[in-house]
Amino acid sequence: MVRGVLALLVLGVLTGGASLWFINSALVAPLSVPAQGLRMDVETGSNLSRVVHSLAADGVVKHPRLVLGYARIKKLGHIHPGEYMIPAGSNAMDLVARLNRGDVTRYRVTLVEGWTFQQALSQIRASQRIRATDAGASVQSAAQALGIEGNPEGRIFPDTYIYRSGTSDLDLLRQANQRMDKVLAEEWEKRGNDLPYDSPYDALIMASIVEKETGVPWERDEIAGVFVRRLDKGMRLQTDPTVIYGMGAKYDGNLRRADLRQRTPYNTYVISGMPPTPIALPGREAIHAALHPKPGKSLYFVAKGDGSHYFSETLSEHNKAVRQYQLQRRSDYRSSPGKVQEN
Structure with missing residues (x-):
């Protein structure tokens, strides 16, 4: 009698141990995922049971009930919709945790x-x-x-x-x-004094021009200073990127003198003040430069061919720089944007 009871107890322990071993093995065994990983979409309104049984039907998960039981015990049943990438070597516990975290691609x-x-x-x-x-x-x-x-x-x-x-x-x-x-x-709140802008939108227009004219980052505020002083003096901005923007699809990569004379709302060789809208997407640095222009006396600049510009205070000095940098271009001349004439 005693021997029979002991035998049953030993059998129970062995059976329970085997069951625990099987459950643990089922959860930690790698899922049937290809070497490049498995991409899967979880639709809005779906749940863990639906996802796990779908993966089981595809042969990815071998024991869906055990996986769902594990998720219930660990309180990981809530999942997030989206696209998931399941890496090769992932197991059922990894899958449940990834879905619960919403670790979407x-x-x-x-x-x-x-x-x-x-x-x-x-x-x-x-x-x-x-x-x-x-x-x-x-x-x-x-x-x-x-x-x-x-x-x-x-x-x-x-x-x-x-x-x-x-x-x-x-x-x-x-x-x-x-x-x-x-x-x-944010930048408007920290703007400098005595600026020729009536609104943040005006500053955005100027920033877009500065963005297009700048070839090297450290010149942004200096270029902004030139344009602000020209506005203050009632001078036309005469900036090529505005002309190019106004030309639209007609611009073929070359800006000609005839283009500078063509009237459009954006041709700052013809119109006074700034164009009616921005001409590009300015970054924070260009916006900051437009709102903090560098003090000085320069009213002109010309591309030097290395991405930077030569700044001049007088028209005669500017014309001399144009002859030096624009009319006698080096073979490796480059400027942004495209091929342009003097400003």
């Missing part, structure tokens, strides 16, 4: 300083796993969807944005627009 898109709104929009819509919308199909419809009246140029902030699969083009545009509003407001 994230993508990034970079909008570059000096780009136009159209260039940024095209980049966003061409990015991986972005959901393109009808409203984001054109600059005009995107602006309307964002609640921006008129030309939205310059109204989104150039930066690197992180997003999830299924994010729409408008979602990213809205984030970039809100970021620009925040940065502009």
Whole structure:
């Protein structure tokens, strides 16, 4: 009798130990995931049971009930929708933890300083796993969807944005627009004195010009200083990037003297003051420079061919610099943007 009871106890211990070993092995054993990993989408409204049983049907998970029981005991049953990458070698516990944390795959898109709104929009819509919308199909419809009246140029902030699969083009545009509003407001609050701007939008216009004219970062505030002094003196800005922007698709990479005489709302060789809108996406540094122009007396500058500029106080000095740097160009001459004439 006693021997029989002892035998049953020993059998129970062995059976329980075997069960624990089996459960533990089932949870820590690698899932059937290919060497390049497994990409999976969890839809909004889905739950862990549905996901695990789907993976079991595909042969990825071998013991779905054990996995769900583990998640219930550990209180890891809540999951997040999105796209997941399950690396090779992951086990069931890794899977449950990843779904519970919402460790979804994230993508990034970079909008570059000096780009136009159209260039940024095209980049966003061409990015991986972005959901393109009808409203984001054109600059005009995107602006309307964002609640921006008129030309939205310059109204989104150039930066690197992180997003999830299924994010729409408008979602990213809205984030970039809100970021620009925040940065502009912050910089406007810290602006210098005696500036020729009536509003933060005026500063944004100037910042876009500074962004396009700047070849080397340390010249931003000096270039801004030239333009601010020209405005103060009632001089035309005479800046080539505004002419190029106004030409639109007609610009073929070369700016001719005839183009400088062609009247458009953006041709600062013809109009007084600043153009009606920004001409590009300015970064924070360009905005800061526009609001903190470098003091001085220079009223002109010309590209030297190495990305930097020569600054002059008088027209005669400027013309001399033009002859030196523009009319006798080196073979490795470069300037931004493109091939341009004197300012």
